[in-house]
Amino acid sequence: MSQSSVTPTSKNSSASQGKRSSFKWPVWMYRLASPSYFIQMSSKIIPWLYYPGVLLFVVGLVWGLAIAPQDYQQGDAFRIIYVHVPAAALSMAIYMGMAFASLLFLVWRIRLAGVVARCCVPVGAIMTLIALVTGSLWGKPMWGTYWLWDPRLTSELILLFLFLGFSVISNAFDSEESGMKAASFLALIGVVNIPVIHYSVRWWNSLHQDATIFKIGKPSIDTSMLWPLLIMMVAFILLSAAYVFMRSRNQLILVKLKQQPVNQIITSK
Amino acid sequence: MTPTRKKRLSIVLLVLFAASMAVALVSYAFKENIDVYFSPQSIANGEAPLQRMIRVGGIVVDDSVSRDNDTLKVSFSVTDGEADLKIHFQGILPDLFREGQGIVARGQLQQDGSFTADEVLAKHDETYTPPEVSASLAGNLKYDQEKAALDAAENTKPIAGGSLQTIE
Structure with missing residues (x-):
């Protein structure tokens, strides 16, 4: 997609545009929507997400499981919080990311957003599963x-089914486009389920305790x-972002591989 | 934004609004079914059915736990600050069970207003504290009182003397 085709360049175009609003998105946003730009950009930022993510994961895990003090009530059992809470938070955050990408796909028909939404699914579903287990x-x-x-x-658990449902629906159609449209609607x-998950412990009598850190006031x-x-x-944030970027990039490369060899895709403009 | 995109966006927002209204109404209508347990107050108000499997939840009242010496029978009261409910249970209680702890019990409400439980779950709160910190928080008041008493005992004479002297 060339820039000139998507951004009107004439200076007094707003007057002549008629019903079109005069607001123009910045050029870098259009570049973001271009698959080849996304491939190059993600190749650059994946290492910056992945390696710090792995490092912090190891540090946090050792600190949480071995160094942090026991809980006065739950003893060592509370240490599962160090996996449970980040996984649960990320399952919801990734869902919101997937829903936002679906919105971009549905309203603005940005194909790249559709690819990203699909690539959120396995990461989000695994986070949900980790939180549940x-x-x-x-x-x-x-x-x-x-x-x-x-x-x-x-x-x-409904969140897990939403992720799985998205995956099933997006693959249930002959045309990828209509599958993604239906799945985006589901997303x-x-x-609606996201605030229900967060506030469920307040709105209803529940065995699960209230939020420890995601609340107003001191944790x-x-x-x-x-x-x-x-x-x-x-x-968890860095690693999830890294995996979503990796998957999306690989999906885009797979599509492009039909046209040109891989080394050209990653390096050339 | 082009008119087509505007139209698509408004459809999406409309669907989202409709879905959230539907979920809100359904969950409001089924509130009693979504609630995991009845509170002692709602049982006192007669909202819970008799001799049907239900759950009740509350804080175990201090000094209300009495255990049978020969069997696993235990009885205790739970409260929500408004009403109390007597619970009878036979079996192994969770590790976190203690007086002042929140619990959720499954069982049947009896004619005499007591509750026969066949499962007791412990509910813990969202605070996490190392033992030392918790002990010092809980002991603070006692510790302060003791220290004040000790200080007072040590300093009685000099202070009294000193104060007398200044008065003089």
Whole structure:
């Protein structure tokens, strides 16, 4: 997609445009929507996401599992928080990212956004699964049960089904375009579930406790335990972003491979 | 924004609005079914059915736990600050069970207003603290009182003397 075709260049075009609004998106946003630009840009930033992500993951995990103090009530069992909370937070954040990309695809027909939305699915689904499994493993020793149809647990399970549903629907059509349209609608409707997950513990009587850090005011966790949690959170964000970028880039390269060899795609303009 | 995009965006927003209204109405209508447990107050108000499987939740009342010496039978009261409910249970309680702890019990409400539980789950709060910090927080008041008493005992004479002297 060349720039001149998408950005009108004449200076007094706003008057002659008629019904078109005079507002113009900055040029770099149009460049972002170009697959070849995305491939080059992501090749540059993936290492900056991935390696710090791995480093922080190791630091946060060792700090959280071995160095941070025990909880006065839950002892060592509370340490599962260092995986559970970042995974749960990221499952929701990735869903919102997927929904935003779906919106871009649905309204502005940006194909790249459709690719990114699809590549959010496996990462988000795995985060949701990690949150559910670690929560279940935490629930048995502390609550006394692996599973309960609690509003928080149930809405998080629905999130997993939304991810899986997106994947199924986007592949259920002969044309990729119509599959993505239908799946994007599902993604946007599913956004309703995100505040339900977050506020489920307030709106209804629930076995799951209230938010520890994602709330207004001071986190109700001691500073010595909070630091490794924040490090793990940043590590999960970096690694998830890295995986979404990697998958999206590889998808785009796969499409382009039909036209030109891989070394040209990554290096040439 | 072109008219087509504007139209698409408004359709998307409309669908999103409709979906959230639907979810809000459904979850409001089914509030009792989504709630995991009844509070002792709602049971006192007679909102819970008798002899049907339900869950109740509340804080275990201090000094209300009585255990049978020979069996696993235990009885205790839970409260939500408004009303109390007596719970009978036979079995192994979760590790976190203690007085002042939130619990959720599954069982049946009896004619006499007590509750026979066949499962007791512990509910913990969202605060995480190392043992030392928790101990010092809990002990602070006692510690302060003791220290004040000790200081007072040590300093009685000099202070009294000193104050007397200044008065003189």
